[in-house]
Amino acid sequence: MENGAAKCDSRERKPTPPLTVRSVLDALMENLDQSDRRPVVPLGHGDPSSFPCFRTSPAAEDAIVEALRSAKLNCYAPSLGLDAARRSIAGHLSRDLPYKLSADDVFLTAGANHAIDILITALAQHGANILLPKPGYPTYEACAAFRHLEVRYFDLLPEKGWEVDLDGVKVLANDKTVAMVIINPGNPCGSVFTLEHMKKITETAKTLGLLLIADEVYAHLAYGSNPFVPMAVFGSITPILTLGSLSKRWIVPGWRLGWIVTTDPNGILQKSKVVETLQSYIKITADPATFVQGAVPHILEKTTEDFFLKIRNMLREAANICYDKLKEIPCVTCPHRPEGAMSTIVKLDLSLLEDINDDLDFCVKLAKEESVIVLPGSAMGLKNWLRVTFSVEPSLLEDGLLRVKTFYLRHAKKK
Template identity: 25%
Template sequence: MSSLPTRQRLSEVRYEIRGELARRARELESQGHKLIKLNIGNPGAFGFRAPPHLQNAIIGDIDHTDPYTHQQGLPAAREAIAAAYQRRGLDDVGAEEVFIGNGVSELIDLSLRALLNPGDEVLVPSPDYPLWSAATILNDGRPVYYRCDPDNDFLPDPSEIETLVSSRTRAIVLINPNNPTGATYPRELLQRIIAIAARHRLLLLVDEIYDQVLYDGARFEPLAPLAGDVPCLTFSGLSKVHRACGWRVGWAVLSGERARLREFRHAMDLLSALRLCANVPGQYAIEAAVNGPDTISALCQPGGRLYETRRAVIEACDESAHLQLVAPAGALYAFPAVIGDAAQGFDDHAFALDLLETEGVLVVPGSSFNVPYRNHFRVTLLPDAVMMREVFARIDRALDRRAEQHNKVVPLSAKQRRTAG
């Protein structure tokens, strides 16, 4: 019997974060193997909890959560989000411009479905969070990648972005702070990208889910207030800053010249209505989240858990003969490069599988983030520092074995190379 055919464009979609390697990890766990899984930015899996004032907000209103709500979300929650963005300088936004979804993931899909006709193009960063590419493809669009080069601290070149604009280009995606690299975008860079969108009448799609996860004085610049009348859709939610991934609460805020956005806003509203509404209980935590105390900054400062884990990763890469790292300025990830003898003939997917099988560590191959090179991998910063040092000891052990295949002499570490120089 022939197999049931599926949508052909699915063959173009990659999502290795939960793909083949994750399936192999589950097989190993079922056989009794203990693994350290660093493939998903899932705070609850590493002992983080949503803040008590968010939990209490849901508990206090649980009796009100049985009915459907408005397709754009609870009015009070949308008003609270709008007020929060007004405090950031987005003066002309109200509850009608806010859409609440089942996480940012659903809203990314809805927005691209509202925007794209077959063959339309979306400018996407490389590396990207692969959902952006997948959602573009599955909504019959074409992702066109602009480079965020490691030699430029993973920041894009606006001049290159503009060369990629065609008659079919509809939008520019920005992820700031960036997943997977941790780069944060300076104001002047954002202004140059906004100017490109203005010249070519493009929509800015801005993923700011990690907006408050910042290290070592890094500054976050919200894009929408800078964009002014340029159409912009800003995404955020409760999953990362507020450590509530499983609640599936995200939002998108539409800003810019209203006359230009009228049809797009209607399309977003229609698509939101077709799925009835987003999960209701989690929406009752939004007002408490955007108006409540800051519970993330302490975790990102010296002595805080995320900061100390990040420090452990930076030190491990600095001491390794095989790794090079652009230190993440924000978000929950590091994106090291494999260098030297260990990098000869390196295939990131094969390495990730070997690391899983031999050392019990699950990472995501860098090429999963739609880059042309194959010598990077991504880890999440959510384990504690002690566990992360153990992780990188195992990674170095696996890379030592690779290097020995090419050179019997162990090369100098990055720190030793600097001292020698």
């Protein structure tokens, strides 16, 4: 009996999932030197909410308090989300589109990671593959591994501002490719695509018969030369599934409210039953908290442009500090000044360092010696690169990057 059980376990054992941001950051935190009395500098993940300068809008706080005190939102919500919240999100997103979305186009999720899991599950099928950017956000890969969905990586080109290598996409795609993921503004690159490049992406997707997943968690957090434009403006070219959330733009990742939005003027998603599959799976997964859903209309309607402008200006200042200070560290190279989102990615030159084996070793030793956390690029598909998140209080950011420079000087190869 025991042998039979062992054989059964062996046959059913799932493959070890790829690394995720959380798993890597948790491991790095375990390497901190507890005797170091300096504050830990968290340059590894995009959660600025613990810093007073990045506090969310008063309108958002008031909306949550009002929703709780109403005593009307302590119940279960409908499986697809409160209709008022879905209508509100549809109207909010429609402002940037050439056509109007409806509540039926919006599905609420418990944050963006939950939205990724839903999309991957709904699209997975035997023998299928999905195209992911390299570098990219590793949760897609982790979810695909659990769903036995093959992952194929297309390159983002640093010499072209991290644009998509569309020629590479054409080589990778086949009749088993279910979707292509585009992250804009870019995580981890800090890039913002031009309108022209986005149109080329959608035209390529149409030619190849691909569904586009537009990850726009950092929507409107653009502060460089390129304005943010939602991929859904090209929904008439190819169907778009947009993924978004309150987390980044409103600085509230702990509120766990995200969405999946279908933009499909030609009805392709309905005909292919993608919408039906999404609805079916969402009905058996966890819902976002009802009171947060109830607060959404107030949050979207009452948050002023002054708040968004303040956040963009703070991120621009932080991005400039990060880029300028990184240039003072010889062992890293930042291809471009960040223009969006909350992070940038830098190439690590190991030839200038002693006793550092790779990017993970760099990050482990940096955490231990300097109490600074950065994310190794291998977690995002680029070995010997580093993702540096700059959405922290400016003086702490400068202190953290100075510690990275000190770390370099300590490990610099002797001439």
